[in-house]
Amino acid sequence: MTATSPDPYRTGPHGAPPPGCPAHREGPGGAQRLYGRAAAADPAALYEGLRARHGAVAPVLLEGDVPAWLVLGYDEILHVTRSPRRFSRDGRNWSRWIEGRIGPDAPIAPVLLWGPDCAHQDGAAHQRLRGAVHESLRRFDRRGLRRLAQHNAHGLIDRFAADGRADLVAQYARQLPVLTLTQLLGLPEPEGPRLAEASRQLLLGTERAVTSDRYLKRALCGLVERKHAAPGHDLASWLIAHPAGLSEEEVGHHLRLVLVAANEATTNLIVNTLRVFVHPAFRGPLLGGRMTPHAAVEQVLWDEPPIAVCPGGFALQDVELGGRHIRRGDLLLLGLAAANADPEIRPAPGAPMHGNRSHLAFTSGPHECPGQEIGRAICVTAVEVLLARLPGLRPAAGPEELTWSASTWSRHLDALPVAFTPRRPAAAEPERAGGPPPRPVRQPAWGQAAGPAAPGAGSAAGPVAAGGRVGRRAPAVRAVLARLRGR
Numbered sequence: 200m201t202a203t204s205p206d207p208y209r210t211g212p213h214g215a216p217p218p219g220c221p222a223h224r225e226g227p228g229g230a231q232r233l234y235g236r237a238a239a240a241d242p243a244a245l246y247e248g249l250r251a252r253h254g255a256v257a258p259v260l261l262e263g264d265v266p267a268w269l270v271l272g273y274d275e276i277l278h279v280t281r282s283p284r285r286f287s288r289d290g291r292n293w294s295r296w297i298e299g300r301i302g303p304d305a306p307i308a309p310v311l312l313w314g315p316d317c318a319h320q321d322g323a324a325h326q327r328l329r330g331a332v333h334e335s336l337r338r339f340d341r342r343g344l345r346r347l348a349q350h351n352a353h354g355l356i357d358r359f360a361a362d363g364r365a366d367l368v369a370q371y372a373r374q375l376p377v378l379t380l381t382q383l384l385g386l387p388e389p390e391g392p393r394l395a396e397a398s399r400q401l402l403l404g405t406e407r408a409v410t411s412d413r414y415l416k417r418a419l420c421g422l423v424e425r426k427h428a429a430p431g432h433d434l435a436s437w438l439i440a441h442p443a444g445l446s447e448e449e450v451g452h453h454l455r456l457v458l459v460a461a462n463e464a465t466t467n468l469i470v471n472t473l474r475v476f477v478h479p480a481f482r483g484p485l486l487g488g489r490m491t492p493h494a495a496v497e498q499v500l501w502d503e504p505p506i507a508v509c510p511g512g513f514a515l516q517d518v519e520l521g522g523r524h525i526r527r528g529d530l531l532l533l534g535l536a537a538a539n540a541d542p543e544i545r546p547a548p549g550a551p552m553h554g555n556r557s558h559l560a561f562t563s564g565p566h567e568c569p570g571q572e573i574g575r576a577i578c579v580t581a582v583e584v585l586l587a588r589l590p591g592l593r594p595a596a597g598p599e600e601l602t603w604s605a606s607t608w609s610r611h612l613d614a615l616p617v618a619f620t621p622r623r624p625a626a627a628e629p630e631r632a633g634g635p636p637p638r639p640v641r642q643p644a645w646g647q648a649a650g651p652a653a654p655g656a657g658s659a660a661g662p663v664a665a666g667g668r669v670g671r672r673a674p675a676v677r678a679v680l681a682r683l684r685g686r
């Protein structure tokens with residue numbers, strides 16, 4: 200059985216029904232909306248409902264009721280990400296753009312439309328730009344990066360350690376990634392909070408998305424101009440000096456890409472990991488809290504990846520995928536969270552995946568996230584420092600009191616209230632007192648890594664850890680992992 204592209208649903212502002220309308224969950228023909236209350240309440244159930252109803256590929260609607268295909272199957276995502284001759288990341292191949300039905304002022308435009316960065320390019324152009332980003336990111340010394348994140352984490356905890364209560368979302372997880380990233384990118388620290396909020400609005404797909412994107416571009420354009428005049432030990436300066444010869448516009452767009460994607464993903468990863476340590480009700484496969492932060496992060500990347508859905512590209516020809524007829528110019532989205540729960544590769548929902556890094560949390564193929572190790576390092580550091588500083592951390596609200604907001608791309612925990620025994624600031628504790636952290640970078644020659652290369656940097660998928668096991672694997676799981684090991 201095949202199905203054609205879902206038709207647009209045009210009611211209310213920007214084509215969307217008013218909040219509270221019964222139609223807010225589904226559009227014409229039963230196409231599921233990936234935003235709003237239904238997506239925020241239980242995205243896992245939403246994806247499994249789509250899988251049961253449509254199979255590995257389902258018709259969905261983005262903000263503004265823009266139609267797309269959501270790829271839910273693990274193997275189907277691998278096919279899309281590894282078939283650049285069939286699926287392009289260049290938004291100029293999108294039929295709705297070609298037909299003039301989506302313009303640059305649409306709320307989803309900043310994420311999907313073409314830009315001069317590696318996320319929206321194909322072929323040789325993509326390779327040139329991605330190589331510059333990957334090589335520049337590798338220049339950050341991993342130990343220095345962790346020390347910088349530790350320094351920032353202690354500073355944030357000092358602000359609430361004496362209170363005995365905190366909201367770990369607003370006071371910690373939303374601040375630590377952007378505080379660290381602004382330093383790595385070469386931005387002035389005071390600009391961090393406003394840039395973080397602009398990044399968040401861009402991905403929420405609200406009417407503020409376009410104005411937030413313009414603000415980000417202006418701020419980063421100014422940074423590029425300053426770094427041309429006075430280069431430093433930071434990502435902006437390294438991109439400017441890279442032999443690939445990036446234009447000022449290309450440098451600015453890549454700084455925007457790194458800031459937006461890394462801040463969103465790392466913030467959500469910290470929150471999701473802290474939640475399972477704080478709330479026993481969410482602990483599940485974390486074995487009563489006996490799992491290390493490193494292992495816990497990998498399990499969370501399987502169970503609730505920080506980016507649940509990401510752009511997958513635009514069909515360059517009519518193709519069949521998962522029993523669906525995809526027309527040339529159709530938009531495909533990668534359901535990363537859904538693929539991680541695909542029963543074809545997962546023994547059971549929530550099953551422990553110890554030592555296994557073959558999840559799709561950072562997608563796969565040529566566009567696999569080049570900065571995933573930086574995000575992991577910041578997240579693990581955030582968890583380790585918080586648990587060490589605030590022993591006896593406990594929830595100040597029940598699991599049923601937690602609320603989420605959601606966009607097409609991810610779900611955000613609104614608050615994570617906790618209580619703990621009041622503590623002194625770190626500077627007042629002799630074992631933690633000390634001077635400023637060392638500079639988190641060193642200067643190897645181009646192409647020489649300052650630390651271990653990110654998994655997937657030169658491969659199509661993150662590796663399965665040597666000797667890693669998934670418990671009692673089903674035959675389908677063993678087959679998939681065998682293929683992954685062979686790549």
